[in-house]
Amino acid sequence: MxxxxxxxxxxxxxxxxxxxxxxxxxxxxxxxxxxxxxxxxxxxxxxxxxxxxxxxxxxxxxxxxxxxxxxxxxxxxxxxxxxxxxxxxxxxxxxxxxxxxxxxxxxxxxxxxxxxxxxKGKQFKMLKKDIETYENEAKSLLGSIRRNKNHVEDVNKKFALDVKLFRDEIISQITKLADAMLKYGDDIMAADMKKIENLEKENKSLVDETTGMRDTLQSEADQPYKLFISSLSYKQNLHLVRDQLERIKANNTIEKYDFTRDCNLEQLMKTCKQLGVLHKPNESGAALREESVKANKATPVAKVLCSPKDQPLLDRQLVCKNLIIDGDLISYAEKTKGDLGLFIDKKTVLWDSFEIEVMSIGRNGGIAIGVVPDNYPNNLLLGLGNYSCGYHSDGKVFKGSKSGDKCGNKWKVGDQIRVKM
Known part of the structure; x- marks a missing residue:
C-alpha cells in the first residue's frame, strides 16, 4: 500500500x-x-x-x-x-x-x-486414475456379488434336496427291511394259524364222534344184544381216536419268535454323529486327496486289484468295537474308551481270499487284517492271540504270537491288501 x-x-x-x-x-x-x-x-x-x-x-x-x-x-x-x-x-x-x-x-x-x-497436477492425476481404477473394480465386483446373491438360494436348495433325498433313501431302505421282517413274522403267523385251524377242525370231529358213541350206548342200555355189538365196534374205533388225539396234542404248538436288533445297525446309530459331510470344493480335502494319490504312486508294494464285494458290510452279522462303518468303509471312532478298534465278521469263510483298501493310515497307523476263531477276545489285535493270523500295517505277519515275521513294506494310503487263505 x-x-x-x-x-x-x-x-x-x-x-x-x-x-x-x-x-x-x-x-x-x-x-x-x-x-x-x-x-x-x-x-x-x-x-x-x-x-x-x-x-x-x-x-x-x-x-x-x-x-x-x-x-x-x-x-x-x-x-x-x-x-x-x-x-x-x-x-x-x-x-x-x-x-x-x-x-x-x-x-x-x-x-x-x-x-x-x-x-492438472501430476499427483492429482495419479490419484484420480487410481480412484477410477478402484471404482471400475468395485462396479465389477458388485456384479459378482449380486450374482452370488442370486445363487445363494440355488446352492442351498440343491444342498437341501441332496440331504432330503439321502434321508428318504435311508427311510425307504429301513422301511423295506422292516416290511420284509414284518412279512416274515406274518408268514409264520399265517402258517401257525392254518395249522391250528386244521387241528381245531380235526379235534371237533373227534368230539362229535365220541359224543355220538356215548349217546348210542345210552340209547341201547336196555338192549343187551345191540349194546354188545356196538361196544365191540366202538372199542376198535377208540384205538384210532386215541392215536388221533396223540397226534393232535403233538402238533398243538406254535412257533414262538421275537425281534433282535441287528447289532451293526444299532452300533451305527449310536456312533453316527451326522448324516454326511458338508463338502466345500477347493479346500484342504482336495489337497489331502492329491497327497494320497502321490503316496499311492510312490509306494513300491505290489498291489492286487480288489474283486467286487459279494455282500455289503451292513448285511452281515458283525461284532464291532470303537469303529464306524459306512457302507464298505471302516474307520476308527474317536473319543471312545480304549485305543483298539476291532471288527469281526462272524460269518463262515467260504472264499479263498479277501482284501481291503487303505483310505487313511490314521494317527498311529495301526491296521491289521486276518482271521480269528469265534471265541477270539475283542480287545486283542489280530494275530496276537492263539489260533489267529494277522497281517499288520507295519509289513509283518503275526501267527498267534506277539512277534511277527517281515512280509512286506509298511502300508500307505491307497494300498490294496489281500489275504490269501
Whole structure:
C-alpha cells in the first residue's frame, strides 16, 4: 500500500502482542504474519518452524497464487489446518503437530499444493486414475456379488434336496427291511394259524364222534344184544381216536419268535454323529486327496486289484468295537474308551481270499487284517492271540504270537491288501 508517494511500513505482529511497536522486516508465508528479523529468528529455533521462510512482502509470499483459506481443525476449534506430516500422511493444526507429531519432520501444507492446482497436477492425476481404477473394480465386483446373491438360494436348495433325498433313501431302505421282517413274522403267523385251524377242525370231529358213541350206548342200555355189538365196534374205533388225539396234542404248538436288533445297525446309530459331510470344493480335502494319490504312486508294494464285494458290510452279522462303518468303509471312532478298534465278521469263510483298501493310515497307523476263531477276545489285535493270523500295517505277519515275521513294506494310503487263505 502506498500513501502520498511513500510505502506504508507494517509492524511486527509478535511485537504488537507484547505491546511493542517495531517495524516488520518481512512476511512469514507459513505463519501468515509480518515479523521483524528478531521474532522470525526466535520462532525458527523451534523444530516445528525451522522450514519457514521470510518473504519481503505479502505479495512475494503469495506470488505463486492467492493464499488459500484454511479449514479449521475438528479437534482444536478455530485452529487452521496448515501443517502436514509426511511420515504419517496426516494434516492438522499447529496444536495437532505439537501433540501428536512432535518427533516428526512437519511441513507446511502450501508446499504440497502445486501438484493439485486446477486439477492438472501430476499427483492429482495419479490419484484420480487410481480412484477410477478402484471404482471400475468395485462396479465389477458388485456384479459378482449380486450374482452370488442370486445363487445363494440355488446352492442351498440343491444342498437341501441332496440331504432330503439321502434321508428318504435311508427311510425307504429301513422301511423295506422292516416290511420284509414284518412279512416274515406274518408268514409264520399265517402258517401257525392254518395249522391250528386244521387241528381245531380235526379235534371237533373227534368230539362229535365220541359224543355220538356215548349217546348210542345210552340209547341201547336196555338192549343187551345191540349194546354188545356196538361196544365191540366202538372199542376198535377208540384205538384210532386215541392215536388221533396223540397226534393232535403233538402238533398243538406254535412257533414262538421275537425281534433282535441287528447289532451293526444299532452300533451305527449310536456312533453316527451326522448324516454326511458338508463338502466345500477347493479346500484342504482336495489337497489331502492329491497327497494320497502321490503316496499311492510312490509306494513300491505290489498291489492286487480288489474283486467286487459279494455282500455289503451292513448285511452281515458283525461284532464291532470303537469303529464306524459306512457302507464298505471302516474307520476308527474317536473319543471312545480304549485305543483298539476291532471288527469281526462272524460269518463262515467260504472264499479263498479277501482284501481291503487303505483310505487313511490314521494317527498311529495301526491296521491289521486276518482271521480269528469265534471265541477270539475283542480287545486283542489280530494275530496276537492263539489260533489267529494277522497281517499288520507295519509289513509283518503275526501267527498267534506277539512277534511277527517281515512280509512286506509298511502300508500307505491307497494300498490294496489281500489275504490269501
Amino acid at each position: 502506498e500513501v502520498s508517494g511513500k510505502k506504508l511500513r507494517k509492524y511486527c505482529k509478535p511485537c504488537e502482542q507484547r505491546k511493542v511497536s517495531k517495524y516488520s522486516d518481512g512476511f512469514c508465508s507459513q505463519c501468515e504474519e509480518e515479523m521483524c528479523q528478531r521474532c522470525f529468528d526466535t520462532h525458527k529455533q523451534w523444530k516445528l518452524f525451522r522450514e519457514h521462510r521470510l518473504a519481503a512482502s505479502v505479495a512475494t509470499a503469495s506470488s505463486k497464487g492467492k493464499t488459500p483459506t484454511f479449514d479449521n481443525c475438528t479437534k482444536h476449534l478455530n485452529e487452521p489446518i496448515k501443517f502436514f506430516c509426511p511420515e504419517h500422511g496426516q494434516v492438522g493444526c499447529g496444536d495437532c503437530m505439537v501433540i501428536s507429531h512432535k518427533t516428526c519432520k512437519v511441513e507446511y501444507v502450501l508446499e504440497h499444493i502445486d501438484g493439485y492446482k486446477d486439477g
